[in-house]
Amino acid sequence: MSTPSPRILVTGANGHLGRLTVQALVKSVPADRIVATARSKEAVADLAALGVETRVADYDKPETLIAAFAGIGRLLLISSSAIGQREPQHRNVIEAAKAAGVGFVAYTSLLHADTSQLGLRVEHLATEALLKASGLSFALLRNGWYTENYNGNIGPALEHGVVFGASGDGRIAAASRADYAAAAAAVLAGGDEHAGQVYELAGDTAFTLADWAAELSKLAGKPVAFNNLPAAEYQALLVKFGLPEGFAALLADSDTGASKGGLYDDSHTLSRLIGRPTTPLATVLAAALKG
Template identity: 50%
Template structure:
């Protein structure tokens, strides 16, 4: 039996593996499902088994899982392609007889009413219909979704959104990785749904104020209409289909759809979630 991480060379996947190792899981007990062996060379050097497979090639997934494996399906990054990709993983996991399939979905699950959630909802339905033992990790927003753009924010002195004063209960990516490690190594998580979010919800105005405080440079929140935000994003080179999804997410934030602070994440990881201020400070250090 192995703990198997799909998308293992991605940002979340690497953090989950690091968390598993930190918790004492031996490297020989972890398998990384990756498309590119070279990108995972560092994992192999640490003694982690590499299983080469591609979400887009279902036949390659035949050897990705074994009977009794505990599997983390990290959602794919190709928006619009994820349902067939995830379906291939679910089918392979069922055929192999895995003991657990944990999936990183989206906060709110079937109640999430924004476009980006559609593929996650469809994937959850596929998992439930498959009969595979499951754990659903409905992840809220990563604070790094915002701090990754800090250089641009500082350059322009503004956070641009169409969120209004809507709030986001984000947490650091490492917090979500820790939660995944908990459910993959512990007991009592099968058939369970976790709504994962940060302990504190914040507005874009508060985010701008925190960046100002930490950087010493004035940053404001510029709230614009959805159409204007779409024009800003496409003007910056974001492909229009993806820009439209980002604008739609901001509308969801405006409606309060990502503001829930139910506490599942902190309870799972046994500590408070990482404060916004800490993630901002770390991102500034890395600039």
Template identity: 60%
Template sequence: MANKETIVVTGASGQLGRLVLKELVARAPQARIVGVLRNPAKAQDLAALGVELRAGDYEDPASLSAAFAGADKVLLISSNELGKRTPQHLNVIAAAKAAGVKLLAYTSVLHADDSALNLAGEHRETEAALRASGLPFVLLRNGWYTENYTAGAKAAVDHGAVLGSAGQGKIASAARADYAAAAAAVLTSTEDQAGKVYELAGDTAYTLADYAAELARQSGRPVVYKDLPETDYRGILESVGLPAGLAALLAESDVKASKGALFGDGATLHRLIGRPTTPLAASVAAALA
């Protein structure tokens, strides 16, 4: 890789963005690593690592044009603003094309082309826009993050129950750090990545009953899985403070998980990062620490 190559990561202050940037700094010390976020003052920890911070907003095309100046590669981390993702992503794609970017990587969703998940729709629209753009691009179709469940690990132990609507559906999740390592591997690869599609999932799948059993094993306290109708689960998520849209999405995703929507083959992610994906037990241990 050329010493002067510039790699830009959007969503730099987000949980995934921060991890990708740290991986890039470690993997490509001679490259110019740029993080784009709305408020660079919120990521001075990244600046201390040598990441160049630039202001950029998915809804402000002019800011994106300035943020992508000189970029060789751009990682578009999908927006977290459900319902607004497609137009925001179109702004990024247009700015990247105008900047002459040689490769745009996009964090899509596992099996986006035929996924039953409601959230897959905006990913399909973004993928279609990338194909129509003429830009060289690579798709990182990320599966479920284990943290989507372990974020509530302590509460589940306290209440003695994991709640959900996933039935006996198998979930092939991986830790956020695993997906970050994969993105960094693709962005720093010496192989031509244009046109590649990576279906990324964890090595080992589990049910939410398995997850509850792991919580019980590590905490030494009884924890069971309680399967609920979608409307009941959505209502509980709203009652603990989740926005209605996010609660609906999580509940719907659980129901689709019961039908296999969150299951995938971990071989591709494992190969990209050069190690096994983070086991469920390790993610649970970190969440309970």
């Protein structure tokens, strides 16, 4: 008698990365093997239409997690968006996965988390440590920057002819969310070969923010320049634009880290894992311009 294939669960499936991961999974895995979770079923109703099961799972409510993880063999823990609350939330997920008998957990960490200078590394490293101490089989998907992270700059950049930042000449090896989702799907649909692996995932081609501005200018037919600022000035400017102080500090810190190589990687691990080149900057920008 053959052993039934393990069921696969994606947490945070209502978010950009989670939704794309489920959509990638259904291309290679029977839909009835896939479970998508969010804090409400309504948030993932579109995924239920694909034939996957939907369940309620709230990182802040352990009782929902244990119930949601019942019968699951392989699980994707997508890092919480609640910066500052990630470690206890992720602990809840890991403890529930262990209690439910989940066989394998993949976690979306940060590129080169163990050596990164970005402040974001702290909660990711704490989660990695929790996984290592849990006794669970796991893989670390250390994701680099999403190219779409910069899409919010497009409108203001075209309106004012300038994009601000503090990344200097730092090269950013970004990839699209769909690229990272494809990697997560490949690991979830795979087998024991992924256990214990640390995947440093980034785009095939890196760009500076000056390159980003030049590509946008080319595609839109409007002049756009990059104005590099000291980190403190950039943070103050973001606050002036209406961003909360904490988020402005995070963005300024990330740019500073990028200026020191914190968002660069040339291993091409991501493209090897997904079996194709990563999505070029021009493709992501062109799609955003089309709306």
